[in-house]
Amino acid sequence: MTEKILREKIQSAVEQVRAENPMAPSITNTVTQxxxxxxxxxxGGSAAMIYLPDExxxxxxxxxxxxxxxxxxxxxxxxxxxxxxxxxKKFSTPYVLDPVxxxxxxxxxxxxxxMKNFPPAVIRGNASEIISLAKLWGLxxxxxxxxxxxxxxxxxxxxxxxxxALAKFTGGAVAVSGAEDLVTDGKILAYSAGGSAMLSKVxxxxxALGGVMAIYAAVAQPLVAALTGTxxxxxxxxxxxxxxxxxxxxxxxxxxxxxxxxxxxxxxxxLRLEAAV
Amino acid sequence: MTEKILREKIQSAVEQVRAENPMAPSITNTVTQxxxxxxxxxxGGSAAMIYLPDExxxxxxxxxxxxxxxxxxxxxxxxxxxxxxxxxKKFSTPYVLDPVxxxxxxxxxxxxxxMKNFPPAVIRGNASEIISLAKLWGLxxxxxxxxxxxxxxxxxxxxxxxxxALAKFTGGAVAVSGAEDLVTDGKILAYSAGGSAMLSKVxxxxxALGGVMAIYAAVAQPLVAALTGTxxxxxxxxxxxxxxxxxxxxxxxxxxxxxxxxxxxxxxxxLRLEAAV
Amino acid sequence: MTEKILREKIQSAVEQVRAENPMAPSITNTVTQxxxxxxxxxxGGSAAMIYLPDExxxxxxxxxxxxxxxxxxxxxxxxxxxxxxxxxKKFSTPYVLDPVxxxxxxxxxxxxxxMKNFPPAVIRGNASEIISLAKLWGLxxxxxxxxxxxxxxxxxxxxxxxxxALAKFTGGAVAVSGAEDLVTDGKILAYSAGGSAMLSKVxxxxxALGGVMAIYAAVAQPLVAALTGTxxxxxxxxxxxxxxxxxxxxxxxxxxxxxxxxxxxxxxxxLRLEAAV
Numbered sequence: 001m002t003e004k005i006l007r008e009k010i011q012s013a014v015e016q017v018r019a020e021n022p023m024a025p026s027i028t029n030t031v032t033q034x035x036x037x038x039x040x041x042x043x044g045g046s047a048a049m050i051y052l053p054d055e056x057x058x059x060x061x062x063x064x065x066x067x068x069x070x071x072x073x074x075x076x077x078x079x080x081x082x083x084x085x086x087x088x089k090k091f092s093t094p095y096v097l098d099p100v101x102x103x104x105x106x107x108x109x110x111x112x113x114x115m116k117n118f119p120p121a122v123i124r125g126n127a128s129e130i131i132s133l134a135k136l137w138g139l140x141x142x143x144x145x146x147x148x149x150x151x152x153x154x155x156x157x158x159x160x161x162x163x164x165a166l167a168k169f170t171g172g173a174v175a176v177s178g179a180e181d182l183v184t185d186g187k188i189l190a191y192s193a194g195g196s197a198m199l200s201k202v203x204x205x206x207x208a209l210g211g212v213m214a215i216y217a218a219v220a221q222p223l224v225a226a227l228t229g230t231x232x233x234x235x236x237x238x239x240x241x242x243x244x245x246x247x248x249x250x251x252x253x254x255x256x257x258x259x260x261x262x263x264x265x266x267x268x269x270x271l272r273l274e275a276a277v
Numbered sequence: 278m279t280e281k282i283l284r285e286k287i288q289s290a291v292e293q294v295r296a297e298n299p300m301a302p303s304i305t306n307t308v309t310q311x312x313x314x315x316x317x318x319x320x321g322g323s324a325a326m327i328y329l330p331d332e333x334x335x336x337x338x339x340x341x342x343x344x345x346x347x348x349x350x351x352x353x354x355x356x357x358x359x360x361x362x363x364x365x366k367k368f369s370t371p372y373v374l375d376p377v378x379x380x381x382x383x384x385x386x387x388x389x390x391x392m393k394n395f396p397p398a399v400i401r402g403n404a405s406e407i408i409s410l411a412k413l414w415g416l417x418x419x420x421x422x423x424x425x426x427x428x429x430x431x432x433x434x435x436x437x438x439x440x441x442a443l444a445k446f447t448g449g450a451v452a453v454s455g456a457e458d459l460v461t462d463g464k465i466l467a468y469s470a471g472g473s474a475m476l477s478k479v480x481x482x483x484x485a486l487g488g489v490m491a492i493y494a495a496v497a498q499p500l501v502a503a504l505t506g507t508x509x510x511x512x513x514x515x516x517x518x519x520x521x522x523x524x525x526x527x528x529x530x531x532x533x534x535x536x537x538x539x540x541x542x543x544x545x546x547x548l549r550l551e552a553a554v
Numbered sequence: 555m556t557e558k559i560l561r562e563k564i565q566s567a568v569e570q571v572r573a574e575n576p577m578a579p580s581i582t583n584t585v586t587q588x589x590x591x592x593x594x595x596x597x598g599g600s601a602a603m604i605y606l607p608d609e610x611x612x613x614x615x616x617x618x619x620x621x622x623x624x625x626x627x628x629x630x631x632x633x634x635x636x637x638x639x640x641x642x643k644k645f646s647t648p649y650v651l652d653p654v655x656x657x658x659x660x661x662x663x664x665x666x667x668x669m670k671n672f673p674p675a676v677i678r679g680n681a682s683e684i685i686s687l688a689k690l691w692g693l694x695x696x697x698x699x700x701x702x703x704x705x706x707x708x709x710x711x712x713x714x715x716x717x718x719a720l721a722k723f724t725g726g727a728v729a730v731s732g733a734e735d736l737v738t739d740g741k742i743l744a745y746s747a748g749g750s751a752m753l754s755k756v757x758x759x760x761x762a763l764g765g766v767m768a769i770y771a772a773v774a775q776p777l778v779a780a781l782t783g784t785x786x787x788x789x790x791x792x793x794x795x796x797x798x799x800x801x802x803x804x805x806x807x808x809x810x811x812x813x814x815x816x817x818x819x820x821x822x823x824x825l826r827l828e829a830a831v
Contacts, residue, residue, distance in 0.1 A: 031587040031603045033308040037480035042524055047480055048378065049308045051351050055382040074605050075630050076352050101602065105609040201813065203591035203601060246810030247596055256523030259478065310585040314757035319801055324757060325655065326585045328628050332659040353629050533800030536755065 001188060003273050006227065011267035013220040013228040018044035018263075022218035025050055025059040026211055027084060029071025029100065032204025035251075036067070039208035042258035043232060045215030051076065056084030061091045064218035065121070065225075067211045071100040073107050081111050085118040094121030094172075094217045096225075098210040102132045112136060119170035121222040124210045124229075126152030127159035130176050134162035139169055156182050160189070164276055173222035175213065177206055181230045185223040186276060192227065193270035194234030196241035198250045209233050212258075231269040235261050278465060280550050283504065288544035290497040290505040295321035295540075299495035302327055302336040303488055304361060306348025306377065309481030312528075313344070316485035319535035320509060322492030328353065333361030338368045341495035342398070342502075344488045348377035350384050358388050362395040371398030371449075371494045373502075375487040379409045389413060396447035398499040401487045401506075403429030404436035407453050411439035416446055433459050437466070441553055450499035452490070454483055458507045462500040463553060469504065470547035471511030473518035475527045486510050489535075508546040512538050555742060557827050560781065565821035567774040567782040572598035572817075576772035579604055579613040580765055581638060583625025583654065586758030589805075590621070593762035596812035597786060599769030605630065610638030615645045618772035619675070619779075621765045625654035627661050635665050639672040648675030648726075648771045650779075652764040656686045666690055673724035675776040678764045678783075681713035684730050688716035693723055710736050714743070718830055727776035729767065731760055735784045739777040740830060746781065747824035748788030750795035752804045763787050766812075785823040789815050 001009075023046035028036055037047035050059060051074070060066060066088060068081065088095050097120035099112055116137045123133065131154055134140040140162050156178030163174040167186035176182040181192045199205040213229035220228065236257035244250040278286075300323035305313055314324035327336060328351070337343060343365060345358065365372050374397035376389055393414045400410065408431055411417040417439050433455030440451040444463035453459040458469045476482040490506035497505065513534035521527040555563075577600035582590055591601035604610060605628070614620060620642060622635065642649050651674035653666055670691045677687065685708055688694040694716050710732030717728040721740035730736040735746045753759040767783035774782065790811035798804040 029603070030307050030584050031591055031601075034311055034480060034588055037308055038524065038528075041478050041480055047308075049306070049349055050382075051349055052382055052384060054384075055350075058381060072603055072605055073609075074351075074628070104604075104612060105606055107606060107608075201595050203588060203595055246813045247592065248806040248809035248813075251592075252525040252529060252806060255525035259523045259525075307584050311588055311757060314585055315801065315805075318755050318757055324585075326583070326626055327658075328626055329659055329661060331661075332627075335658060351628075529802040529806060532802035536800045536802075 003271065006190070006224070007267040007271070009220065009224045010228045010231055011263045013216050013224055014232065014263035014266050016219045017215055020219065021046055022064050022215060023048060024065045024067055024211065024214035024218055025063050026067040026069065027056060027080060028067060028069035028207060028211070031072060032207040035204040035208045036211035038255055039258060040211050040215050042255050043212050043215055051080060053080045053083040056080050057087040060084050060087035060093050063093065065214045066093060066095040067214035068095055069098040069100055069207055069210055070108055070111060071207065073105065077111065078107055082114060085115065089118050094222065096120060096122040096124060096210050096214040096217055098207060099123070099125050099129050099133050102129050102136065109136070119172060121172040121217050122175060122213050122226045123166055123170065123172070124175040124177070124206070124213055124226065126177050126206065127154035127156050128152040130159040130166065130174060131162045134165045137169065139165040156180060173226040175226040175230055177209065181234070183223065183226045183230055184276065188223065189274040189276055190227055191272045192230045192234055194238045196237035196250070198241050198247060199237050199254070201247040202251045228266065231271070232258060232261060232266045235266050235269050280548065283467070283501070284544040284548070286497065286501045287505045287508055288540045290493045290501055291509065291540035291543050293496045294492055297496065298323055299341050299492060300325060301342045301344055301488065301491035301495055302340050303344040303346065304333060304357060305344060305346035305484060305488070308349060309484040312481040312485045313488035315532055316535060317488050317492050319532050320489050320492055328357060330357045330360040333357050334364040337361050337364035337370050340370065342491045343370060343372040344491035345372055346375040346377055346484055346487055347385050347388060348484065350382065354388065355384055359391060362392065366395050371499065373397060373399040373401060373487050373491040373494055375401050375484060376406050376410050377484070379406050379413065386413070396449060398449040398494050399452060399490050399503045400443055400447065400449070401452040401454070401483070401490055401503065403454050403483065404431035404433050405429040407436040407443065407451060408439045411442050414446065416442040433457060450503040452503040452507055454486065458511070460500065460503045460507055461553065465500065466551040466553050467504055468549045469507045469511055471515045473514035473527070475518050475524060476514050476531070478524040479528045505543065508548070509535060509538060509543045512543050512546050557825065560744070560778070561821045561825070563774065563778045564782045564785055565817045567770050567778055568786065568817035568820050570773045571769055574773065575600055576618050576769060577602060578619045578621055578765065578768035578772055579617050580621040580623065581610060581634060582621060582623035582761060582765070585626060586761040589758040589762045590765035592809055593812060594765050594769050596809050597766055597769055605634060607634045607637040610634050611641040614638055614641035614647050617647065619768045620647060620649040621768035622649055623652040623654055623761055623764055624662055624665060625761065627659065631665065632661055636668060639669065643672050648776065650674060650676040650678060650764050650768040650771055652761060653677070653679050653683050653687050656683050656690065663690070673726060675726040675771050676729060676767050676780045677720055677724065677726070678729040678731070678760070678767055678780065680731050680760065681708035681710050684713040684720065684728060685716045688719050691723065693719040710734060727780040729780040729784055731763065735788070737777065737780045737784055738830065742777065743828040743830055744781055745826045746784045746788055748792045750791035752795050752801060753791050753808070755801040756805045782820065785825070786812060786815060786820045789820050789823050
């Protein structure tokens, strides 16, 4: 896919979501549900959060895409997530996975291990999470990434091999958030610039990005969905940074910009492509 | 009740809550707890959210009104909600019901069915939810409303018969949120105008409204409580819309206005009455 | 400790957190997780919220400090909190306790009773909560404080004896939030002024303060941690009050100020010391 075509597809995804208001339900952590839902609404989508197994199955059947974020697991997720995964597979519904805090706790390891059998359309994480997931699935034998709770201790560049391995395995896309974000489908390496360091001073930026990618996955293929989410976040954060000097005002301006930014501007966000070797 | 008397009662409800700071505890979804609580505090009330059965029973006994929103059910709600309902009945404590996502999942259907035996003082929902609840309780045999997750696909007018049927059955009030909001006690049909489409671009506006109605239900009869909540939301949203051009700033201004708007202005919000036939 | 030395230690704590970005994971209520996490990030710390027993044990081992807030208990907390407490003791990890809604529900009473065997480094509450906890632990036989849900019905002065008794028992610090805040280690009574009544019109101010104290407990002794959290909140709230006239704008400005206020200004916040008799 050429850069020109990719930019056209990004613009179309932004416009189509605003026109069609697709819903991407979430099984997601309790800390950032408000931010995830408001980001999904701001870009033109619709949100719903659920906990119970049969609700997961129903959503997997009727929704065009689903978001799964393992940030704050509760005991009943041991049933909800596997049953939802089976339904997603049965109904060929794409889902976006955010492997938050991978490595912490037996249930999280168990659920993330199972997901190897239910390849996500998009995997989104920071560098450490992507490195750890590739290792957990036995796709790399490089030194594991280190996560400290929900924070990354590795750089995007260090996660390149892991991201490629995951994308080749799933046949979907992988997005690594960092100073310059990397999105790959295993063939193209797309780097998206912009954004703001201020986003890391607000809780849930990564979660909200995963939720927004799921909205775009309702109307676009995985690489485009991941890249559109990344680009609109980078645009909105760049603008919000100019309009604020502290995190809470930044967050308000950032959500406002997700709503206001033009599709053309998102498509024009700094982007460079490399072929995967 | 004449329009003049109704407006006086609305003004009194706004003033009394600001003077007395009543608490309306909630069993409510996790996505919008922050918005619900902050809206309740902004109008002058007090908030508390609970999950456990014995806490529901205690709150039903000591609080002047309770809010129940079935948005994100968890397994233990199968015990918490029935026990709380029985205590609400025993202590004659009014509660406001928000039947979010009615039709999704076996537990939600079971709990909402049970509530027919514990009539809420106020039922608040969008048109699709009100139509679906009236049908679930066997009060209408009209075509069921369609909900898509948490969104309505029906208009307020289409829910008029269902709202009347529910209000006549419960002896309380029913509020249908839409472009023009309908509130009825089965005898009067009150239409409240104003508001802003921007409120639908923020998650939890309906939940926050239900929580605020519960605050007013602590000091006023159901029709007045539902109408006061609706009117203060319409006033605050109209003003907030003028002060913002995007959802996150709108939400901040909206909550500010709930706190700042005068009781006189709330009472003067556009209102028209019809007798139910 | 003299006032001068205490002010120096407060300034150092503010600076050290900004330099080192310590993480204080929380077991905390679902209503205010977003506010807690964003406050922790704003002062320069890092946040993580967890629910499961083995995650609590791991966090107690690897984190420099932990925050436990019993605001919205769920059934599995009956296992998560005791196992986390045992791990905190085993690894000598300090934790901050917020006994929200003490007295409501059997599980809350049971868990708060158990905590007597696992003395917190810092206990933070409103006057009624502090009075109730001292009584629950059998440290005072004064009339119990009255809580109404999450609100205090007692003044800070009324909680002085209880705060001293708790601090002497735990060997840590106790912070009582009120118009003028009291922090004591059982030897010094430190009163911190400033703040804003507007903070009580926003949900979660107390929770956020507890979370921030846990961040400072990662780098400072209990008295200094509690006093630094109190002082930065009082500074930020005073400034935010001048920049706003309603609760939602106030909250945004308040979080911004937690990020922007200088360490010198926090250290210079009105403070008066008394020796405990």
